[in-house]
Amino acid sequence: MSEEKNVKNSQTERNVNTKQVSKEREDIKVIRQIILFLILGIVCMLGYPLFEQTTRIYRAELPTHEIETNFKEFNERIYYQVPVFLNAPSAWKEYMPRIQSAVDSKIGERYPNLKDIWSLELHLNERNATLEDNYTLEVEYLPHPDSEYEDYPLESFFVSPYSKATKIRITDHAAISKKSEDFIAHVLIDGIFSEELDSLTRLVQDIYSDEITVPYSSKYNVVFSLMVESGKKLSWDFKDSIDLFSPIFSRLSPFANFSVSTQTQYYSNLKFAPDFRPDYNKKVWKNGAYVISEAELSTFVNYGDWNLFSHDIHPTINFIIYVPDSYDDKPLIIENSQTNSFLIPRWGGVYIYNKKANVEELTEQELLPLMEIFSSHLAQLLGLPKNPVSPMIKMDILFRTSTYRNLKQAMENLDALVKLTNSLKEISIPKKTKDYVTKSLEYFELSLNELQKGDFGLAVEYSSRSFESSNKAFFEKEMVQQAYFPSEHRLAVFLPLLGPVFSIMLLGLIKYIQENKKASKEKAD
Amino acid sequence: MNLRLWSLLLSVLCVTQFITRTTADEEVLENAERVVKSTNSRHTNNWAVLVSTSKFWFNYRHMANVLSLYRTVKRLGIPDSQIILMLSDDIACNPRNAFPGTVFNNMDQAIDLYGDQIEVDYRGYEVTVENFIRLLTDRWDENHPRSKRLLTDENSNIFIYMTGHGGNEFLKFQDAEEIGAHDLADAFAQMHEKKRYNEIFFMIDTCQANSMYQHFYSPNIVAVGSSEVDESSFSHHSDMNIGVAVIDRFTYYTLEYLEKIDKNSNATLDKLFAEYTYENVHSHPGIRTDLFPRNVSNVLLTDFFGNVQNVVVDQNNNDILYAANHEQNDIRNPAKNISANQDEFGRVVAKTHVSYKDDNVKTLVQVPLSRAHILTIITVLTGCGLWLVAK
Numbered sequence: 001m002s003e004e005k006n007v008k009n010s011q012t013e014r015n016v017n018t019k020q021v022s023k024e025r026e027d028i029k030v031i032r033q034i035i036l037f038l039i040l041g042i043v044c045m046l047g048y049p050l051f052e053q054t055t056r057i058y059r060a061e062l063p064t065h066e067i068e069t070n071f072k073e074f075n076e077r078i079y080y081q082v083p084v085f086l087n088a089p090s091a092w093k094e095y096m097p098r099i100q101s102a103v104d105s106k107i108g109e110r111y112p113n114l115k116d117i118w119s120l121e122l123h124l125n126e127r128n129a130t131l132e133d134n135y136t137l138e139v140e141y142l143p144h145p146d147s148e149y150e151d152y153p154l155e156s157f158f159v160s161p162y163s164k165a166t167k168i169r170i171t172d173h174a175a176i177s178k179k180s181e182d183f184i185a186h187v188l189i190d191g192i193f194s195e196e197l198d199s200l201t202r203l204v205q206d207i208y209s210d211e212i213t214v215p216y217s218s219k220y221n222v223v224f225s226l227m228v229e230s231g232k233k234l235s236w237d238f239k240d241s242i243d244l245f246s247p248i249f250s251r252l253s254p255f256a257n258f259s260v261s262t263q264t265q266y267y268s269n270l271k272f273a274p275d276f277r278p279d280y281n282k283k284v285w286k287n288g289a290y291v292i293s294e295a296e297l298s299t300f301v302n303y304g305d306w307n308l309f310s311h312d313i314h315p316t317i318n319f320i321i322y323v324p325d326s327y328d329d330k331p332l333i334i335e336n337s338q339t340n341s342f343l344i345p346r347w348g349g350v351y352i353y354n355k356k357a358n359v360e361e362l363t364e365q366e367l368l369p370l371m372e373i374f375s376s377h378l379a380q381l382l383g384l385p386k387n388p389v390s391p392m393i394k395m396d397i398l399f400r401t402s403t404y405r406n407l408k409q410a411m412e413n414l415d416a417l418v419k420l421t422n423s424l425k426e427i428s429i430p431k432k433t434k435d436y437v438t439k440s441l442e443y444f445e446l447s448l449n450e451l452q453k454g455d456f457g458l459a460v461e462y463s464s465r466s467f468e469s470s471n472k473a474f475f476e477k478e479m480v481q482q483a484y485f486p487s488e489h490r491l492a493v494f495l496p497l498l499g500p501v502f503s504i505m506l507l508g509l510i511k512y513i514q515e516n517k518k519a520s521k522e523k524a525d
Numbered sequence: 526m527n528l529r530l531w532s533l534l535l536s537v538l539c540v541t542q543f544i545t546r547t548t549a550d551e552e553v554l555e556n557a558e559r560v561v562k563s564t565n566s567r568h569t570n571n572w573a574v575l576v577s578t579s580k581f582w583f584n585y586r587h588m589a590n591v592l593s594l595y596r597t598v599k600r601l602g603i604p605d606s607q608i609i610l611m612l613s614d615d616i617a618c619n620p621r622n623a624f625p626g627t628v629f630n631n632m633d634q635a636i637d638l639y640g641d642q643i644e645v646d647y648r649g650y651e652v653t654v655e656n657f658i659r660l661l662t663d664r665w666d667e668n669h670p671r672s673k674r675l676l677t678d679e680n681s682n683i684f685i686y687m688t689g690h691g692g693n694e695f696l697k698f699q700d701a702e703e704i705g706a707h708d709l710a711d712a713f714a715q716m717h718e719k720k721r722y723n724e725i726f727f728m729i730d731t732c733q734a735n736s737m738y739q740h741f742y743s744p745n746i747v748a749v750g751s752s753e754v755d756e757s758s759f760s761h762h763s764d765m766n767i768g769v770a771v772i773d774r775f776t777y778y779t780l781e782y783l784e785k786i787d788k789n790s791n792a793t794l795d796k797l798f799a800e801y802t803y804e805n806v807h808s809h810p811g812i813r814t815d816l817f818p819r820n821v822s823n824v825l826l827t828d829f830f831g832n833v834q835n836v837v838v839d840q841n842n843n844d845i846l847y848a849a850n851h852e853q854n855d856i857r858n859p860a861k862n863i864s865a866n867q868d869e870f871g872r873v874v875a876k877t878h879v880s881y882k883d884d885n886v887k888t889l890v891q892v893p894l895s896r897a898h899i900l901t902i903i904t905v906l907t908g909c910g911l912w913l914v915a916k
Contacts (some may be wrong), residue, residue: 121812244850247849247850312671342838371846376845389844424711424715
């Protein structure tokens with residue numbers, strides 16, 4: 001019994017003891033609770049926003065709707081109207097609507113895709129005023145021959161290589177059978193603007209086939225290099241030769257800027273030894289010739305050894321005059337090439353110049369045919385059409401097709417950006433991206449405006465800016481998605497930091513709730 | 526009318542002749558058709574991205590792997606400007622290298638991979654996940670040089686080769702960080718969205734390599750890996766003089782096959798894939814073609830390893846410079862004559878085709894009667910001749 005009592009006593013004692021320990025002074029309890037709520041408050045009011053702020057990915061609001069409508073309704077928004085002036089007597093005034101409708105129906109029939117995009121606007125230029133920088137058709141009427149022995153004249157047309165003028169000759173046959181308008185439509189659509197319409201059709205159908213063209217940029221470096229195989233001194237009159245290009249470059253200035261540089265390099269060796277063929281084209285080369293086959297040409301340029309200009313941010317168009325060290329008048333010849341030159345797609349042109357043994361200077365006269373070939377290479381590398389002959393019309397065509405391509409690619413870029421930001425939720429969209437997007441859209445509108453006004457030079461300039469801004473928006477440096485973290489990784493990173501804080505807070509909160517419950521129970525009792 | 530009849534007869538003869546030929550050479554034609562089909566990749570330029578993510582001497586083989594592929598793509602015609610080479614580049618001049626300045630991929634030491642001109646674009650500490658992702662997505666500083674960029678477009682075929690130490694869904698970059706399979710898949714998605722490639726051939730030689738490509742979701746990608754999840758990718762052999770393994774099995778057999786290929790080869794991807802047997806590689810190589818629309822048996826290896834950029838000889842359009850430098854009727858500077866036909870104004874005659882003469886005549890071709898007779902006789906003779914030959 002006494003033992004039992006003892007046990008009971010000790011139990012009651014312990015109870016008393018525990019009560020004394022748990023009995024907390026009321027003011028301290030209040031302070032503890034205040035601290036708990038203070039921490040809770042700090043965590044919720046300061047910690048959480050701070051955490052949000054520091055871990056949030058900045059995503060600027062893009063004008064998604066505008067981009068999408070521009071992208072979808074692109075072909076409805078763009079419209080070319082090319083004015084053409086007819087130098088003809090005023091009596092033709094009544095024929096004008098007929099000619100216009102013949103032209104329109106021919107476009108609609110041949111290029112159904114371009115019906116709502118591209119049109120010619122014919123005007124009658126009665127006083128035959130010379131119109132600089134405008135397409136003119138000079139109509140000439142060839143009468144029926146006087147004598148029977150003379151040949152019947154044929155309908156014909158001549159495109160001037162110096163201006164945008166075209167001369168048309170119409171004979172009785174067309175005039176009597178009322179086919180003049182057909183002929184004019186034929187000249188315009190098949191003769192002058194055919195390549196433009198073809199390439200626009202390809203662009204509308206999304207067929208990109210530019211295997212040769214250098215990717216578009218608003219600035220190109222053009223480098224003329226004289227590569228001499230031996231170390232013998234050779235000078236060249238590059239200044240005058242390259243000046244020949246300046247009218248082309250200045251005329252192309254709305255399309256792109258060109259910065260020209262030259263260099264001379266000696267000891268430029270080939271990577272391979274060309275075959276010597278003693279009987280190759282014996283008539284021309286009596287002592288035989290070193291011949292490079294077409295297959296070998298792709299490794300002709302020694303990219304590693306020749307100090308070629310490639311460090312600039314803008315694309316470089318290279319023109320190389322290669323002067324081989326020919327011994328005993330045995331020249332270096334490209335097989336099956338009349339001009340001894342070739343074009344490397346997207347890169348540049350090469351001309352192999354076999355000089356006479358003791359020549360120490362290449363004059364402008366000697367360089368002239370080379371420069372002519374390089375100009376043709378340049379035309380192909382930039383995507384100028386082959387027809388018509390007039391370079392002015394060619395450049396105009398380049399302006400219009402590039403405007404279409406630039407604007408379309410700009411909208412494609414922006415659309416891709418929108419799609420990307422929608423699909424990758426964790427990629428940041430910096431403010432700069434948004435700025436570039438707005439810029440790109442602005443230039444897009446400006447370019448469309450200029451198209452409507454008929455200023456194709458300004459249109460291509462704005463379209464290039466729109467394209468470049470859209471590229472900058474897409475390729476913004478800061479828009480690199482952070483490495484992918486699985487959620488376990490994320491937990492592993494944040495747990496050591498947040499764990500201790502949260503466990504204390506959680507336990508304190510539980511205790512507070514328990515105490516509150518207890519207190520309320522006691523009150524109820 | 527006579528002429529018409531005979532031309533009809535001739536065309537009939539031609540058709541019969543063609544049919545007899547078809548039955549005879551059916552097989553040849555079928556083959557030809559296959560070749561035509563197999564070359565219908567519409568790419569116009571080729572690029573290669575070759576990455577070795579390892580560092581240090583004992584990872585000799587990874588550098589040898591990547592340099593071997595570099596040598597191969599260069600041999601098959603991709604210029605250095607279109608090859609991006611990422612490697613630590615600490616092997617050739619490593620103090621432990623018994624043959625300084627060299628890297629070999631075989632104990633016979635026949636080919637010094639480091640001897641030919643090597644143009645490394647990213648070396649040492651530049652080989653990082655960030656740089657790799659930036660390379661693929663082309664998000665760089667404005668002044669980043671062109672030679673270090675992947676300047677591809679919608680007509681580019683890209684060959685991407687990666688080697689290093691990998692794990693399940695990741696590949697380690699130089700013991701410091703790792704790239705996840707999702708990162709890679711997202712990067713490819715961005716490339717696709719921006720039309721930065723036509724087709725991609727992705728090849729990876731790491732442990733558990735097949736896990737790296739399983740998250741890809743962008744089209745036109747064909748991928749091969751050297752080993753399954755929970756499998757190692759084994760090395761092929763060691764060179765006792767160098768003291769470490771010199772090449773991995775998967776890459777070794779890839780190269781062994783590619784060595785037989787030249788620029789004009791008609792070998793297709795499936796032939797290369799046939800080399801990847803368990804006996805060769807000692808692990809289970811994986812091939813993923815579900816994103817790739819073409820049948821791999823129709824895809825030329827040179828679509829990815831070669832370069833299509835052929836040079837163009839003699840397709841010049843003349844007189845641009847001349848015309849640009851001369852005013853109309855300019856007689857001051859008659860440097861040379863314009864070669865084409867000229868009218869009396871010195872302008873080039875472009876086309877004089879259309880004639881509205883004789884609208885009512887119904888004959889197709891206008892020929893004098895005597896000439897028509899001769900033509901008819903010749904046509905009959907050739908027709909009979911062809912028919913006899915065909916018989």
